[in-house]
Amino acid sequence: MKKQDFWLPFSFEERRPHLLKRLLFIPKYFLEHDKFSALSIFDRSFEKSQPMAIEYCSGNGEWIIEQCKKYPKINWIAVEMRYDRARKIWLKMHNQHCFNLFVVWGEAFTFTKFYLPSNMISSIFINFPDPWPKEKHAKHRLITPSFLDQLSRVTTDKGKITFLSDDLSYAQTMSSCAEVQGGWLPRFAFPYYCPDIPQDYGSSYFQNLWQGKNRKMHFMEFQKKIGAEGFEPPTYWSQTSRASQTALCPD
Numbered sequence: 585m586k587k588q589d590f591w592l593p594f595s596f597e598e599r600r601p602h603l604l605k606r607l608l609f610i611p612k613y614f615l616e617h618d619k620f621s622a623l624s625i626f627d628r629s630f631e632k633s634q635p636m637a638i639e640y641c642s643g644n645g646e647w648i649i650e651q652c653k654k655y656p657k658i659n660w661i662a663v664e665m666r667y668d669r670a671r672k673i674w675l676k677m678h679n680q681h682c683f684n685l686f687v688v689w690g691e692a693f694t695f696t697k698f699y700l701p702s703n704m705i706s707s708i709f710i711n712f713p714d715p716w717p718k719e720k721h722a723k724h725r726l727i728t729p730s731f732l733d734q735l736s737r738v739t740t741d742k743g744k745i746t747f748l749s750d751d752l753s754y755a756q757t758m759s760s761c762a763e764v765q766g767g768w769l770p771r772f773a774f775p776y777y778c779p780d781i782p783q784d785y786g787s788s789y790f791q792n793l794w795q796g797k798n799r800k801m802h803f804m805e806f807q808k809k810i811g812a813e814g815f816e817p818p819t820y821w822s823q824t825s826r827a828s829q830t831a832l833c834p835d
């Protein structure tokens with residue numbers, strides 16, 4: 585697959601949701617999202633029916649491409665709103681034969697609210713979302729109680745959210761949104777983040793960038809309250825990964 589293969593067969597004025605070889609394009613400035621159902625898209629796009637995980641804000645896809653290869657028994661969805669980055673992930677997906685990956689080129693909240701069926705996703709990952717550090721820009725942050733409402737709707741019982749950021753204020757926002765929304769059980773004691781990232785978590789472009797500059801990390805995990813009696817690691821993680829996870833932070 586080449587860069588030129590990533591194109592839309594209509595003009596901006598004719599914009600509409602569009603499927604292109606395991607890519608869903610979701611247009612901006614569009615009012616008819618609710619007329620579109622993505623239910624059968626995922627059924628038809630993946631070779632196998634198996635648990636599904638999403639990474640929001642995938643950037644150039646480094647983390648999710650690694651996960652697809654490491655966990656072939658999961659169907660993965662990468663969500664990225666920037667054209668150049670969505671194209672990068674899509675090209676890597678095809679050229680590296682990641683048949684268990686699907687790319688969404690669109691805005692995360694819109695995709696989740698209008699295109700994702702309920703009770704479908706086992707795990708959600710959000711790695712280094714744009715922090716919007718200035719107070720006046722904080723309204724642009726992806727994490728809000730309404731977004732967490734949507735995540736509760738689309739996740740299966742015992743579904744999980746993993747959030748990773750170098751930005752303290754954004755980690756605090758995640759903590760308070762989870763408290764306000766109320767449907768999520770934190771893995772770590774208040775303020776719910778831990779500076780250690782599990783050894784086999786994988787790595788992304790921004791993770792490498794900020795770790796190279798010795799920025800402190802804020803790693804958080806939440807489990808959907810419905811169906812969970814206490815925080816449980818997802819069943820597809822290896823035993824070693826579970827052991828290293830439980831050693832992370834004291835409650």
Ligand SMILES: C[S@@+](CC[C@H](N)C(=O)[O-])C[C@H]1O[C@@H](n2cnc3c(N)ncnc32)[C@H](O)[C@@H]1O
Pocket residue numbers: 640641642643644663664665666669690691692693711712713714726788789790791
């Ligand atoms: C700081 S980068 C992190 C990229 C990647 N996760 C990493 O760790 O290298 C944040 C990415 O999120 C994307 N993004 C920000 N807000 C988004 C939203 N609401 N929906 C979809 N993508 C979003 C940006 O385009 C950008 O590529």
